[in-house]
Amino acid sequence: MIAPETGGRDIIVIGASAGGVEAVREIAARLPADLPAAVFVVLHSSPNSRGLLASLLNRAGPLDAFMAEDGASVLHGQIHVAPPGQHLLLRPGHVHLSRGPRENCARPAVNPLFRTAAASYGDRVIGVVLTGNLDDGTAGLLAIADAGGVTVVQDPEDAMYAGMPRSAVENVRVDHVVPLAEIPALLERLVREPRTNTVPPRASHVPPEHGEDGMRWLGSYAQPGRAAGLSCPECDGPLWEVRDSDLLEFGCLIGHRFSPETLAQASAVALEETLSVSLRALEERVRMAERLAENARERGQNPIRADRRLREAERARRIAAQMRGLIETSPATEADAAD
Structure with a gap:
């Protein structure tokens, strides 16, 4: 069972995205069967995913791993995996699942797990950020640090995708930045050693009652900030x-x-989608104008009418070519290439 408040750090929360299956499986394979802690994992996944991570982790190591269930008790020696399409949140003594708003374009997302862990368990929490793109997990890791918990980040140079680890290192005063191979032993040591906080934790920014995923609903006419x-x-x-x-x-x-990086990427994707819709409309205009010109010739109408339609088609074709060039050099395309 969960240790009393005077015990060690017995809540481990792990967040990962791209490349995370292998990373989490390596950690699960090397954690001991008698680990006096409960482990919670969020891996970005499609809502239509089959959710096989729990079974993979169950076969990888000695700890019991399963898909998290709403209301499940928080017990030592277990790995709870966020199910596809639901946020995995922690409340005192139990797990809560939520289909609340997506965060950083993901559900499950890492930050809601980290924030609610910090709010519910304070300095008993160890937060771990692994491989992944962009910056989900950074804000949640800061909440863990502010609550007096321990922060662990996979070395960005060691990660398959460095975005999430790099963002955490750049924005949070991380306690341990280590290669993936060293994380299991580090977690075991942190769990077994007594908590010795020399600096009082800052007050948690998001208490558990602040809504399903840490965001508080303020009403349609509220102004929650700038x-x-x-x-x-x-x-x-x-x-x-x-x-x-x-x-x-x-x-x-x-x-x-x-978070800023995710918003920038999401905005770039939205821009590309808008440009693509405009390109499709222009290409349809070209085809329509050419068909009308052909119809005018077939019916023996005034050649001026057919020429006007052909000029219209040519103008639309030139604009479409420019639009295609904008799409090929859009921020979203450049970000995909960088990843």
Whole structure:
């Protein structure tokens, strides 16, 4: 069972994205069967995913791993894996699952798990950020640090995808930056040694009652912060600057929440989609104008009418070529190439 408040650090929360299956499996394979801690894992996944990670971890090592269930007790020696399409949240003594608003374009997302762990368990928490793109997990890791917990990040040079680890290292005063191979032994040591906080933890920014995923619903006419002058990529509502911690984030009134890098990427994707819709409309205009010109000739109409349609088609074709060039050099395309 969970150790009393005077015990060690017995809540391990792990977040990963791209490349995370192998990373988490390596950790699970090398954790001891008598680990006096409960482990919780969020791996970015599609809502239509079959959710095989839990069975993979169960076969990889000695700890019992299973898909997290709403209301399940928090017990030592178990690995709870976030199910596809649901946030994995921690409450005192039990697990809570939520289909609340996506965060950083993901559900499950890493930050809600980390924030609620920090709010519910304070300095008993060990937060681990592994391989992945962009910056989910950074704000949550800062909440763990502020609550007096221990922060662990996979060395960005060792990660298959360095985005998430690099963001954490650049924005949080991380306690341990180590290669993946060293993380299991480090976790075992941190769990077994007594908690010795020399600096009082800062107050948690997000108490457990602040909504399903750490965002508090404030009502349709509330102003939760400084208006960002930006639109939410998820619902097109206005975005506000959110500062539950020292990091800048953005949130809408629905509860969607974004870190800066993820918002920039989501906005770039939205721009590319808009340009693609415009390109399709232009190409359809070319085909329509050419068909009308052909029809005018077939019916023996005034040649001026057919020429006008052909000139219209040529103008649309030139604009379409320019639009295609914009798409090929859009920020989203460049980001995909960088990843």
